[in-house]
Amino acid sequence: MQRYLDFNATCPPLRVALDAADRAATEAPGNPSSLHWAGRAARRYVDDARDQLAAYTGAESGNIVFTSGGTESNNIAIHSVLSVAQPGSIVTSAIEHPAVLKPLEHYSTEKAKALGWSVTRVAPDANGAVSAAEMIAAINKDTRLVCLMQANNESGVMQPVQQVADYCREQGVPMLVDAVQALGKKPLNFKAMGVDFMSLSGHKIGGPKGTGLLLVRRGVKIVELTPGGGQERGRRSGTENVPGISGFAAALGKIDFTTFSPIRDLFEKELVEKLPVASIIGKDVGRTPNTSLVMLPGMDGETLLMQLDLAGFAVASGSACSSGKREPSHVLMAMGMTEQLARSSIRVSFGPGNSEADAVALVDALVAVFRRLKQMAGMVI
Numbered sequence: 001m002q003r004y005l006d007f008n009a010t011c012p013p014l015r016v017a018l019d020a021a022d023r024a025a026t027e028a029p030g031n032p033s034s035l036h037w038a039g040r041a042a043r044r045y046v047d048d049a050r051d052q053l054a055a056y057t058g059a060e061s062g063n064i065v066f067t068s069g070g071t072e073s074n075n076i077a078i079h080s081v082l083s084v085a086q087p088g089s090i091v092t093s094a095i096e097h098p099a100v101l102k103p104l105e106h107y108s109t110e111k112a113k114a115l116g117w118s119v120t121r122v123a124p125d126a127n128g129a130v131s132a133a134e135m136i137a138a139i140n141k142d143t144r145l146v147c148l149m150q151a152n153n154e155s156g157v158m159q160p161v162q163q164v165a166d167y168c169r170e171q172g173v174p175m176l177v178d179a180v181q182a183l184g185k186k187p188l189n190f191k192a193m194g195v196d197f198m199s200l201s202g203h204k205i206g207g208p209k210g211t212g213l214l215l216v217r218r219g220v221k222i223v224e225l226t227p228g229g230g231q232e233r234g235r236r237s238g239t240e241n242v243p244g245i246s247g248f249a250a251a252l253g254k255i256d257f258t259t260f261s262p263i264r265d266l267f268e269k270e271l272v273e274k275l276p277v278a279s280i281i282g283k284d285v286g287r288t289p290n291t292s293l294v295m296l297p298g299m300d301g302e303t304l305l306m307q308l309d310l311a312g313f314a315v316a317s318g319s320a321c322s323s324g325k326r327e328p329s330h331v332l333m334a335m336g337m338t339e340q341l342a343r344s345s346i347r348v349s350f351g352p353g354n355s356e357a358d359a360v361a362l363v364d365a366l367v368a369v370f371r372r373l374k375q376m377a378g379m380v381i
């Protein structure tokens with residue numbers, strides 16, 4: 001039996017989203033920029049989706065720039081601010097997704113430092129939560145951009161975005177919130193949050209892959225990453241992905257992720273009871289309701305993942321986006337763990353179709369794999 005327990009990596013597309021995408025592709029096959037009837041029909045699909053997405057995120061339709069996903073949204077926001085800024089400081093957390101950390105690396109090279117750039121990456125505490133006070137303390141009059149994710153993709157731990165956003169607004173410092181993992185799991189209100197940018201991605205909530213958006217505060221200038229035909233009011237050129245956009249809007253609000261917290265909690269309770277060596281990151285702080293980041297000291301997360309895969313369970317080790325690479329989780333490393341410990345995690349993220357029986361079956365499989373691996377290593381437990 002195959003069980004999918006990796007919803008933070010992606011949520012398999014919902015039927016309602018696929019149907020909406022199919023409808024958009026067949027009923028409105030024109031280019032939304034074309035002036036004729038076929039173009040106008042496609043434009044209507046994009047506009048309707050834009051209105052729905054704006055209403056759901058507490059934004060106005062004009063705030064939305066459609067993109068290919070969270071990665072592109074983060075890159076557009078960062079590029080828009082920093083490519084036209086005087087050298088200065090950038091403040092972020094050490095646990096951001098690579099879609100934020102990688103583009104910021106450009107500003108921490110020796111050459112960038114010589115020009116006057118600096119990047120402060122604030123480390124989280126032992127629960128995986130970044131302190132708002134530490135973020136705020138790192139911001140000064142030369143700060144050009146602040147980036148803080150709403151929920152971490154590995155641990156699910158919520159970050160104190162609002163407190164940092166309030167300070168940034170007071171100081172007039174642009175802020176980017178990567179809310180990709182929070183969409184559908186926590187109410188988001190872009191206007192009330194008062195930040196300059198927020199990134200979202202459709203495939204985490206059951207929309208088609210390759211469709212996301214960047215919310216941009218009114219009046220904030222965008223510097224295009226891919227200049228071209230001037231779509232999205234000159235903010236993101238390229239013909240809009242009409243089916244993807246329609247599918248994204250159709251997926252909104254269709255999954256109630258809070259319903260997975262009893263399954264997640266049962267999984268954690270059973271696991272710790274049966275394998276007392278296991279510990280759960282962020283157990284006592286606010287987390288997304290479907291996520292469990294488990295530490296199994298002495299184990300290798302990749303090996304566990306492969307063994308569980310053989311038993312039909314799809315889970316992740318550390319960040320899904322870096323799976324395939326043999327790098328320890330940067331999130332756990334930032335929490336002060338040794339490299340070996342940081343390699344000993346698996347991430348389970350529940351979603352539609354999962355049941356308490358799946359949680360219990362996963363615990364049993366994990367315990368069996370754990371015992372087998374320990375025996376193979378010649379250890380007695």
Ligand SMILES: Cc1ncc(COP(=O)(O)O)c(C=O)c1O
Nearest residue numbers: 069070071097099153180181201
């Ligand atoms: C927090 C976070 N930001 C950004 C991304 C990238 O989003 P996308 O896959 O839509 O490019 C992900 C994907 O895992 C994520 O979890």
